[in-house]
Amino acid sequence: xxxxxxxxxxxxxxxxxxxxxxxxxxxxxxxxxxxxxxxxxxxxxxxxxxxxxxxxxxxxxxxxxxxxxxxxxxxxxxxxxxxxxxxxxxxxxxxxxxxxxxxxxxxxxxxxxxxxxxxxxxxxxxxxxxxxxxxxxxxxxxxxxxxxxxxxxxxxxxxxxxxxxxxxxxxxxxxxxxxxxxxxxxxxxxxxxxxxxxxxxxxxxxxxxxxxxxxxxxxxxxxxxxxxxxxxxxxxxxxxxxxxxxxxxxxxxxxxxxxxxxxxxxxxxxxxxxxxxxxxxxxxxxxxxxxxxxxxxxxxxxxxxxxxxxxxxxxxxxxxxxxxxxxxxxxxxxxxxxxxxxxxxxxxxxxxxxxxxxxxxxxxxxxxxxxxxxxxxxxxxxxxxxxxxxxxxxxxxxxxxxxxxxxxxxxxxxxxxxxxxxxxxxxxxxxxxxxxxxxxxxxxxxxxxxxxxxxxxxxxxxxxxxxxxxxxxxxxxxxxxxxxxxxxxxxxxxxxxxxxxxxxxxxxxxxxxxxxxxxxxxxxxxxxxxxxxxxxxxxxxxxxxxxxxxxxxxxxxxxxxxxxxxxxxxxxxxxxxxxxxxxxxxxxxxxxxxx
Numbered sequence: 245x246x247x248x249x250x251x252x253x254x255x256x257x258x259x260x261x262x263x264x265x266x267x268x269x270x271x272x273x274x275x276x277x278x279x280x281x282x283x284x285x286x287x288x289x290x291x292x293x294x295x296x297x298x299x300x301x302x303x304x305x306x307x308x309x310x311x312x313x314x315x316x317x318x319x320x321x322x323x324x325x326x327x328x329x330x331x332x333x334x335x336x337x338x339x340x341x342x343x344x345x346x347x348x349x350x351x352x353x354x355x356x357x358x359x360x361x362x363x364x365x366x367x368x369x370x371x372x373x374x375x376x377x378x379x380x381x382x383x384x385x386x387x388x389x390x391x392x393x394x395x396x397x398x399x400x401x402x403x404x405x406x407x408x409x410x411x412x413x414x415x416x417x418x419x420x421x422x423x424x425x426x427x428x429x430x431x432x433x434x435x436x437x438x439x440x441x442x443x444x445x446x447x448x449x450x451x452x453x454x455x456x457x458x459x460x461x462x463x464x465x466x467x468x469x470x471x472x473x474x475x476x477x478x479x480x481x482x483x484x485x486x487x488x489x490x491x492x493x494x495x496x497x498x499x500x501x502x503x504x505x506x507x508x509x510x511x512x513x514x515x516x517x518x519x520x521x522x523x524x525x526x527x528x529x530x531x532x533x534x535x536x537x538x539x540x541x542x543x544x545x546x547x548x549x550x551x552x553x554x555x556x557x558x559x560x561x562x563x564x565x566x567x568x569x570x571x572x573x574x575x576x577x578x579x580x581x582x583x584x585x586x587x588x589x590x591x592x593x594x595x596x597x598x599x600x601x602x603x604x605x606x607x608x609x610x611x612x613x614x615x616x617x618x619x620x621x622x623x624x625x626x627x628x629x630x631x632x633x634x635x636x637x638x639x640x641x642x643x644x645x646x647x648x649x650x651x652x653x654x655x656x657x658x659x660x661x662x663x664x665x666x667x668x669x670x671x672x673x674x675x676x677x678x679x680x681x682x683x684x685x686x687x688x689x690x691x692x693x694x695x696x697x698x699x700x701x702x703x704x705x706x707x708x709x710x711x712x713x714x715x716x717x718x719x720x721x722x723x724x725x726x727x728x729x730x731x732x733x734x735x736x737x738x739x740x741x742x743x744x745x746x747x748x749x750x751x752x753x754x755x756x757x758x759x760x761x762x763x764x765x766x767x768x769x770x771x772x773x774x775x776x777x778x779x780x781x782x783x784x785x786x787x788x789x790x791x792x793x794x795x796x797x798x799x800x801x802x803x804x805x806x807x808x809x810x811x812x813x814x815x816x817x818x819x820x821x822x823x824x825x826x827x828x829x830x831x832x833x834x835x836x837x838x839x
Contacts, residue, residue: 249332252394254401256434256455256478261518263394263401269516270401270481271576272299272339273524276348277327278308279549280527282320283805284559285327288525289334291555294579295565296572299401300331301339301483301520303346306381307356308533311627313377316384321530324385328392332399338392339483339520341404342385344378345412345701349490349535349545352694353701357627360702367702368409370418379425386429393433403431404483408459410439410449412698419451438483441470450474459522461486461505464512482512484522487564488552492536492543493692494669497796497835499552506567513575521568525559526551528801531787532628535696542652542668544692546797547789548834557801557832558768560586589767591828594814596759598742599751602688602726602817603660606632608737612722619723620651621691621706626725630817631706633687635721637713643677645685646715649708652692655754655819659683662753668692677713685718688754688819692790728817731782735815753777753821759814761828766807770799772829777820784812796835 252264260267273292280288289300304324309316318324331338345368346354359365359377366374392398405422423435437450441458450456456475460467460482468480487505489498512519526549534545550557554565561583569578612634613624621631637643637658645656652668658677666672666687677685691705711718728734738758751757771781773791781788781800784807788800816826 249397251397254394254433258477259479261401261479269576270299270337270339270518270520271297271572272301272518272520273297274301274484274520274522275525276302276527277324278305278321279529280321280525281803281805282323282326284803286330286334288555288559289330289336291559291561291583292524293334293336294581294583295524295554295569296576296578297336297521297524298576299337299339299520301341302327303348303350303354304340304342304385305346305348305350305354306344307352307354309385310356310381313356313358318388324388325392328399332392336399337394337401338399339402339404340389340400341407342382342389343407344381346407347696349549350529350696351533351535351628353535353696355702357622357694357705358625360704361622361625368406368412368418369415370421375421378422382422382425383429386426386431390430393431395432400433402434402436404436404438405454406437406449408439408445408449409437410445410447414444414448416451419454423451423453436483441467446471446474457481457483459484459486462508464508465515468512468515468517479518480515481518481520483520485509485512485519487521487554488523488526490549490551491546491796491834493546493792494794495543495796497837499837502562502564502567505564506571509568510571510574513571521554523549523551523553525555526553526557528557528789530789532691532693532790534693534789536652536693537697538695538700539698544652544669547791547800548797550832550834557834560584586831588830589769590764591830592761592763592769594759594761594826594828596745596751596757596822596825598738599745599755599757600738600742601660602632602754602756603657603686604741605734605737605756606724606726608734609726609728610724612724615721615723616719618707618709618711618718618721620704620708621689621723621725622704624723624725627705628691629726629728630691631689631723631725633689633707633721633723635685635718637683637685637718639681640714641679643679643713645675645677646712647673647707648710649673650689651703651705651708653690654707655688657686657688660686690819728787730785731815732785735785735813738815751818751822753818755818755821757816757818757822759816761812761814763807763809763812765809766804768804769802769807770829770831770833771802772799772827772833774798774833775824776822776826777818779819780817781826782815784808798833798835799829801832
């Protein structure tokens with residue numbers, strides 16, 4: 245047992261989920277622990293119960309827990325056990341979806357980059373190298389989850405196997421092995437699968453022994469009827485009821501009508517189905533965790549994962565929250581408890597202090613590796629963030645640089661001076677460089693997020709050769725991945741050897757800029773990035789994520805628990821340079837929706 249709760253039973257009945265032998269409707273909301281500051285987990289879980297939910301669902305991101313093979317991190321925002329205990333303490337149940345693939349608009353769909361260092365490794369199929377790594381991962385995470393099952397006194401009532409597999413493949417041997425592996429690690433609660441009720445997805449993505457559920461956000465009655473054709477007995481469940489959508493950089497902000505979403509939810513519940521609202525609270529893709537889509541055009545996902553969910557990115561109820569609560573109250577008891585309203589906090593002033601060009605900071609963040617031909621970042625065991633490439637170009641009157649593929653954006657510098665960018669999303673692979681004598685070419689390459697859906701899962705990052713100038717291949721490269729996991733030494737270095745930032749003055753990019761804010765007391769803050777160009781921000785060493793004036797997202801959310809009374813450090817990696825001081829604003833601004 246994990247707590248004081250007595251062991252219970254959870255079973256699949258002829259028409260219903262059976263909790264302790266009695267019909268039970270799951271009213272669940274998706275809440276990803278890894279997208280929320282851990283000191284705010286209890287608040288978000290509590291608000292889920294106040295909307296009328298009885299269950300919390302979460303994915304488990306393999307790549308976050310295991311950034312290198314052989315380790316499994318459970319510190320800070322990765323403490324799944326603490327999260328499940330908080331769910332239990334709120335009197336709620338839990339659904340766990342460990343993948344191994346999760347999609348979730350998360351980097352690489354949760355699959356670790358190191359997994360595909362060897363090109364022989366399969367992707368989401370019964371291939372020995374892939375299955376060996378999957379067995380290691382699932383063994384670890386399932387051993388952690390097993391004691392939290394309801395039949396051991398914990399909150400976990402369902403565990404999902406794989407994720408929307410029918411949209412990717414149809415290897416039923418693979419699914420059988422995953423199911424057997426899951427059972428072998430003590431998972432005794434019902435196992436589920438999930439697929440869209442469309443085409444052959446439900447047939448391809450599941451096997452007997454997995455209870456089939458659906459994923460959709462509209463036409464509920466029609467979709468449930470299709471699901472019933474593939475799952476003739478047992479409870480109907482929409483295990484991803486899409487109540488909003490995610491955003492891509494450079495596109496519009498997605499929103500859905502609260503009234504329309506509530507009507508669809510009402511139709512779903514009126515049919516007697518169980519539901520998992522995706523998302524109840526989206527949270528934030530902190531750091532370099534956001535994924536991307538590529539269906540002919542590469543589209544990186546924004547830092548915000550607000551999702552237009554009932555609970556906004558900063559944890560406050562929206563119109564959709566109250567519309568959903570009204571619907572749920574027709575079918576289940578809803579607590580009568582007041583909800584907090586946003587209270588504006590004093591807006592601190594950012595004081596910029598020192599700046600240091602990225603090229604001067606580079607060797608404090610890693611070491612150069614020589615390679616005759618241009619390597620991908622994966623070839624030097626770097627799987628996220630930024631990397632520097634450099635080579636010497638011979639004297640020439642005209643230089644046309646061409647790269648086989650840039651993944652995903654490269655800022656080019658010739659003898660330290662910026663001369664242009666190459667951008668995967670815009671299909672930019674060539675750049676005309678100034679002619680002249682022998683010169684040092686440096687490329688600062690940004691991984692903007694690994695593709696999380698479809699056939700490009702597992703692709704390598706960085707530069708994909710050949711790289712040519714004037715049609716001749718360029719050889720003799722060096723690569724230096726920037727280690728930005730712990731930026732505390734970098735902040736100290738910028739302050740120690742950087743140039744003072746003149747008040748009101750500009751900073752040329754790419755550079756690291758240190759600064760600070762003074763606070764009387766911690767509170768949620770919102771940093772405006774609307775006029776800052778492109779870059780990354782850290783506060784007190786915590787990576788808030790990417791910003792980009794391309795939008796639609798205009799603010800970076802700063803959770804209050806990151807802050808302290810008094811001085812708080814700010815570090816900005818500006819790629820384009822800063823023409824003005826960053827400012828805080830009085831709330832979220834995620835951009836304009838499509839007209």
